[in-house]
Amino acid sequence: MAVKSKRIDLLGIATAAGASVRGAGMGPEALRVAGLIEALLDLEHEVIDHGDLRRAPPSPGASPASQRLPDERRNDVLDLAARTSDHGCELLQQGGFPVFIGGDHSIAMGSVSAVARHCDTRGKPVFVLWIDAHADFNTPITSPTGNLHGMPLALLCGEPGFDDSFHGPWLGRIDSRNVSIIGARSIDRDERRLLQSRGVEVIDMRKIDELGVVALMRGVIERVKNAGGHLHVSLDVDAMDPAIxxxxxxxxxxxxxxxxxxxxxxxxHDSGVVGSLDVVELNPFLDHGGQSATLLVDLVASLFGRTIMGEEAGPMEFATGEDS
Ligand SMILES: [Mn+2]
Structure with a gap:
């Protein structure tokens, strides 16, 4: 299958405000250093790097990041979510394929909102594939930690329990029945009940062990195709085994x-239904020599058409013998 050239818009969101561990704010730069842009150019896509959204630096004498209050961190998350949503919406209106590079997973509050708002104007249903060890379906009421990177899906699906500060014209809505979570293996008790009652598809590791990725992914892709939908993919580094x-x-x-x-x-990639992507939770401070950053770049390249055999490696070309 030939790669169809796309316009890819990279937008970094350099923040760890939604996480309890610091370092994910360095994710966008690490993905660039690992060759994200070069990998996409190699596949003959057009790439536009829009740089990183970030909060203004703290005033001199402000408390260090490790002592920030939960309210300050929430303000950071929501300010960036609103800006990500507006910026992402513009890129989609221009016909681009936005790749949102985090940052912790709270950035998906903004990225998925952008997609939902854009598709709303086109009457296109939105589907979300959440590739993650966690379900990120907690609310401020169910969350054992209060960290906002564990809540984006619940907010986007319209769960109650989020106060007015979470709501604004930037926030989009998705249907929980159009959400599939794949790779899950750590779900909190109250979160599990919510997922079940809202009809979220949870493809946990046991299902993958028993049925395999191919059969399960075919189901996800078929549903998007049948509905003529837009699929947003949200890739969390912790979906993969910690060994890699x-x-x-x-x-x-x-x-x-x-x-x-x-x-x-x-x-x-082969499905042709993906229209936007998050790459999140990469923490370069905890990475081993860029191993995880490189893996993520390679995975993004696969999503954008890289194959093991290349595109033109048919027997006819081989027979001409002009290329070594
Ligand atoms: Mn996550």
Missing amino acids: APGGGTLVPGGLSYREAHLIMEML
Whole structure:
């Protein structure tokens, strides 16, 4: 299958305000250093790097980041979510394929909102594939930690329990029945009840072990195709096994293997239904020599059409013998 050239808009959101562990704010730069842009250019896509959204530096004498109050961190998360939503919406209106590079997973409050708002104007249903060890479906009421990176899906699906500060014209809405979470293996008790009652599809690691990625992904892709929908993919580094992706702040053993993760991306590419992507939770401070950053770049390349055999490696070309 030939790669169709796309206009890819990279937007970094350099923040760890939604997480309890610091370092994810360095994620966008680490992905660039690992060759994200070059990998996409190699596939003959057009790439526009819009730089990073970030909060203004603190005033001199302000408390260090490690002592920030929960209210200050929430303000950071929501300010960035609103800006991400507005910026992302513009990029989608211009026909681009936005790639939101985090940052912790709270940035998806803004990125998925952008997609929901854009698709709302086109009457297109939105589907979300959340590739993650966690379900990120807590609310301020159910969350054991209060960290906002564990809540974006619940907010986007319209769960109660979020106060007025979370709501504004920037916030989009998605249907919980159009959400699939794949790679899950750490879900909190009250969160599990919510997921079940809202009809969220949870493809946990046991299902992957028993049925395999191919059968499960076919189901996800078919539903998007049948509805003529837009699929947003949200890729959390901790979906992968910590042995191959150590660079995250909330690692859980027993994750996706290297090939399972690539196969998901390859199938998503072939499906042609993906229109936007998050790459989140990469923590370069905890990574081992760029191993996780490089893995994420390779996975993104698979989503954008890189294959093992290349595009033109058919027998006819081989027979001409002009290329070595
Ligand atoms: Mn996550």
